[in-house]
Amino acid sequence: xxxxxxxxxxxxxxxxxxxxxxxxxxxxxxxxxxxxxxxxxxxxxxxxxxxxxxxxxxxxxxxxxxxxxxxxxxxxxxxxxxxxxxxxxxxxxxxxxxxxxxxxxxxxxxxxxxxxxxxxxxxxxxxxxxxxxxxxxxxxxxxxxxxxxxxxxxxxxxxxxxxxxxxxxxxxxxxxxxxxxxxxxxxxxxxxxxxxxxxxxxxxxxxxxxxxxxxxxxxxxxxxxxxxxxxxxxxxxxxxxxxxxxxxxxxxxxxxxxxxx
Ligand SMILES: [Mg+2]
Ligand SMILES: [Zn+2]
Numbered sequence: 286x287x288x289x290x291x292x293x294x295x296x297x298x299x300x301x302x303x304x305x306x307x308x309x310x311x312x313x314x315x316x317x318x319x320x321x322x323x324x325x326x327x328x329x330x331x332x333x334x335x336x337x338x339x340x341x342x343x344x345x346x347x348x349x350x351x352x353x354x355x356x357x358x359x360x361x362x363x364x365x366x367x368x369x370x371x372x373x374x375x376x377x378x379x380x381x382x383x384x385x386x387x388x389x390x391x392x393x394x395x396x397x398x399x400x401x402x403x404x405x406x407x408x409x410x411x412x413x414x415x416x417x418x419x420x421x422x423x424x425x426x427x428x429x430x431x432x433x434x435x436x437x438x439x440x441x442x443x444x445x446x447x448x449x450x451x452x453x454x455x456x457x458x459x460x461x462x463x464x465x466x467x468x469x470x471x472x473x474x475x476x477x478x479x480x481x482x483x484x485x486x487x488x489x490x491x492x493x494x495x496x497x498x499x500x501x502x503x504x505x506x507x508x509x510x511x512x513x514x515x516x517x518x519x520x521x522x523x524x525x526x527x528x529x530x531x532x533x534x535x536x537x538x539x540x541x542x543x544x545x546x
Contacts, residue, residue: 348479356405358488378426388434390533400439404468407443411450442468464494486536490524504528504536
């Protein structure tokens with residue numbers, strides 16, 4: 286996918302974004318949300334939230350590395366859904382907690398000057414298993430804890446779609462769902478990042494595929510329970526990460542060690 290498929294990000298920025306909060310009466314700016322322009326022909330909305338105005342293209346114009354992070358299974362534990370027997374995204378704020386050491390690891394990346402970008406698939410509204418308010422409440426708890434620790438992400442990117450969703454406007458194919466590198470390409474274009482020098486950290490093969498498709502370096506955090514999506518051999522090859530680690534602290538060690546390479 287090339288950047289030529291991406292429209293001018295300034296387009297269509299008012300109004301619709303507030304729906305992540307489930308509050309259609311607020312404008313995007315009031316809700317702290319910003320709409321990412323949807324490529325021509327797409328029937329879907331794509332979202333980033335809590336754009337941080339401090340993070341803009343470097344004034345010297347030099348491309349710089351960023352760290353892209355998946356959320357569930359990297360920053361917070363997934364939660365056992367008794368109904369399915371699978372480890373899934375938290376559906377309530379009570380189920381959202383940080384892995385031990387994650388805030389410290391993010392602080393190190395911050396102190397070392399890496400912009401942080403969240404790239405998360407959150408299809409549970411599309412699938413009819415969560416409300417937008419519920420997803421937003423979890424996001425707000427996440428951000429609250431980050432702010433308390435003095436950690437600012439440059440951008441939070443959520444794909445709310447699912448190919449087999451049941452919610453109109455969020456179901457079917459979209460451009461942004463990982464393994465698509467779309468959010469990484471957008472960040473490159475908007476902030477001037479060098480994806481070749483950037484990192485994608487995730488716990489699933491689709492995270493690694495996303496990072497590789499963007500030309501970034503990839504680190505896989507092995508799932509805590511050894512549970513993983515079934516992957517066919519060809520796909521497993523495509524999803525082989527540059528590094529495998531146990532947690533974000535180990536991932537940060539690799540990033541700092543490799544920075545000068
Ligand atoms: Mg994950
Ligand atoms: Zn999407």
